[in-house]
Amino acid sequence: MTGDQETAARMDWRDFDEDPLPPLLRTAVQTFVTHGYHGTSTRTLASAANMSVPGLYHHFPSKQAIIVAIMDHAMADLWRRSEAALAEAGADLEQQLQLHIECLVLFHAHRKELAFLAATELRSLEPVARARHIAARDRQERMLVEILRAGASHGVFVAPDPRQSARAMITMCTGVSQWFDAAGPLSAVEIAADYAGYAERIVGREHRP
Amino acid sequence: MTGDQETAARMDWRDFDEDPLPPLLRTAVQTFVTHGYHGTSTRTLASAANMSVPGLYHHFPSKQAIIVAIMDHAMADLWRRSEAALAEAGADLEQQLQLHIECLVLFHAHRKELAFLAATELRSLEPVARARHIAARDRQERMLVEILRAGASHGVFVAPDPRQSARAMITMCTGVSQWFDAAGPLSAVEIAADYAGYAERIVGREHRP
DNA sequence: TTGAGGCTACCGAACGCTCGCTCGGTTCGA
DNA sequence: TCGAACCGAGCGAGCGTTCGGTAGCCTCAA
Numbered sequence: 001m002t003g004d005q006e007t008a009a010r011m012d013w014r015d016f017d018e019d020p021l022p023p024l025l026r027t028a029v030q031t032f033v034t035h036g037y038h039g040t041s042t043r044t045l046a047s048a049a050n051m052s053v054p055g056l057y058h059h060f061p062s063k064q065a066i067i068v069a070i071m072d073h074a075m076a077d078l079w080r081r082s083e084a085a086l087a088e089a090g091a092d093l094e095q096q097l098q099l100h101i102e103c104l105v106l107f108h109a110h111r112k113e114l115a116f117l118a119a120t121e122l123r124s125l126e127p128v129a130r131a132r133h134i135a136a137r138d139r140q141e142r143m144l145v146e147i148l149r150a151g152a153s154h155g156v157f158v159a160p161d162p163r164q165s166a167r168a169m170i171t172m173c174t175g176v177s178q179w180f181d182a183a184g185p186l187s188a189v190e191i192a193a194d195y196a197g198y199a200e201r202i203v204g205r206e207h208r209p
Numbered sequence: 210m211t212g213d214q215e216t217a218a219r220m221d222w223r224d225f226d227e228d229p230l231p232p233l234l235r236t237a238v239q240t241f242v243t244h245g246y247h248g249t250s251t252r253t254l255a256s257a258a259n260m261s262v263p264g265l266y267h268h269f270p271s272k273q274a275i276i277v278a279i280m281d282h283a284m285a286d287l288w289r290r291s292e293a294a295l296a297e298a299g300a301d302l303e304q305q306l307q308l309h310i311e312c313l314v315l316f317h318a319h320r321k322e323l324a325f326l327a328a329t330e331l332r333s334l335e336p337v338a339r340a341r342h343i344a345a346r347d348r349q350e351r352m353l354v355e356i357l358r359a360g361a362s363h364g365v366f367v368a369p370d371p372r373q374s375a376r377a378m379i380t381m382c383t384g385v386s387q388w389f390d391a392a393g394p395l396s397a398v399e400i401a402a403d404y405a406g407y408a409e410r411i412v413g414r415e416h417r418p
Numbered sequence: 419t420t421g422a423g424g425c426t427a428c429c430g431a432a433c434g435c436t437c438g439c440t441c442g443g444t445t446c447g448a
Numbered sequence: 449t450c451g452a453a454c455c456g457a458g459c460g461a462g463c464g465t466t467c468g469g470t471a472g473c474c475t476c477a478a
Contacts, residue, residue: 036332038247042464054466055428063464120329123245161403164395168407171384172377179376186373194370198377201410251438261455263440268453272438 013081013088013103016110021073024049024059028066033113037067037124067121068129074114075136078107082143093151094200100144101199102192104173108180109188115177141170148203157203169199222290222297222312225319230282233258233268237275242322246276246333276330277338283323284345287316291352302360303409309353310408311401313382317389318397324386350379357412366412378408 019026027048031040042063046056060066085103089096108115118133125133144166151157159165173195180188228235236257240249251272255265269275294312298305317324327342334342353375360366368374382404389397 034332036245036247038245039333041462043462052429053464054430057465058427058429123243124248161395164400164403165407167384167388168381168404171387172381175376175380175383178380186370191373194373195377198374198411201413202407204410250436252436262438263456264454266439267455 011080011084013084014106016106019077019111019114021070022059024051024056025066025070025073029070029113029117032067032070032121033116037121064126064129067117067124070114071118071121071125071129071133074111074118075133075140077111077114078104078118079136079140081107082140086143093147093154093156096147097144097151097157097199097203098196100147101169101173101196104170105176105192105195106188108173108176109182109191112177112180115174119174119177141166144170151203156205158205159203165203169202172198220289220293222293223315225315228286228320228323230279231268233260233265234275234279234282238279238322238326241276241279241330242325246330273335273338276326276333279323280327280330280334280338280342283320283327284342284349286320286323287313287327288345288349290316291349295352302356302363302365305356306353306360306366306408306412307405309356310378310382310405313379314385314401314404315397317382317385318391318400321386321389324383328383328386350375353379360412365414367414368412374412378411381407 021029028045031044031048035044042053042056045063045066046053049056060069081103082100085099086096089099118137122130122133145162148157148159148162148166152159152162176191176195180191182188186194230238237254240253240257244253251262251265254272254275255262258265269278290312291309294308295305298308327346331339331342354371357366357368357371357375361368361371385400385404389400391397395403
């Protein structure tokens, strides 16, 4: 995690060329999104990856380990990008909020299947992995809460309850993964800009009478 | 649906005393929320309702019929309340937006399990029920879009893309069902007021320089 | 140059178990 | 005497997982 933070500032958090996921996990993501974890059998998983069932068990010890690998990857990728966005913003709190929202929207648009699973399959994780996922989600939320809290205490934002407004913003951005369509009229970048605007207006100063 | 509209104006859409759901469905909601549709067996469903499996099949023809009944009930209840809220607001567009958001938040707070399933188990529905659910969801979304569109064309709101801002508001409100806690620091009514404020600022006029 | 040994990447078949669902009842208030 | 409301036992199918292999490749002493 300490090594991550050093490289975080250098990585391009806006780059979504291709997900560096092993082919087996890539097809598993698609299948889990369509049928859900419990609605997907190991046979389905195997044939989606052009593989036999024992072939699948050569790479992962269980079906559960596959979903865990996917969820861990999703949370780690989002966190890395969020840290890079924060580093790019520097000390300007308004800029921190803008880039954080942009980062959230881009991730939930370009990695929509991954983000969808992260939001949907929490209950399919066994206790240890579930606890880890919740911790990652809380850490992610805390990052935005801290930005809003700092902004409020410096008079940059109007956020009487940063936890509350952070949650509103996060669920707003998370929702993008449910309806985003790469072939749709709006690009991820355009949506990100719109949502950054919404966020700014939710906690912005200038519009108070 | 025509009869519904007549009684809609008269019903109290803010009343959430108790869900008039048969006991079997009530326990099924809890179980589905915890384990998901495919993660729940008919044996689990039956014992949660203090019943044998054949007893369960006396009331419903299949496991699928149970989830369908729950989903239909959820969408119908929200729609009835939304229509009543719209009727109460009258012709005032700003009031229509306020009450619509209030209605969405109250529903997703007080009926959080129901709302959570409606958002989560779409993929578990077989084609016919799924199509019906999607149609209900679209109709629900269109109601808010129409309010925003009318408001924009009358100069009450600033909403260059009503579809877009409606989706942002809806996912924001839908998210309430994921974290709301009746024992938490904020009541449903307080959250509803906050969110109505967020919505107003997202499309409000007065804060433009 | 060869071939034995070990490694990775798989596969066909099948294990024990649980699944959704049903059959043939029983109980009980009307 | 009838129908509504159940239940014990069990059906065939599908589940996650495992066993006992095999094919192909790399390494390295003889």
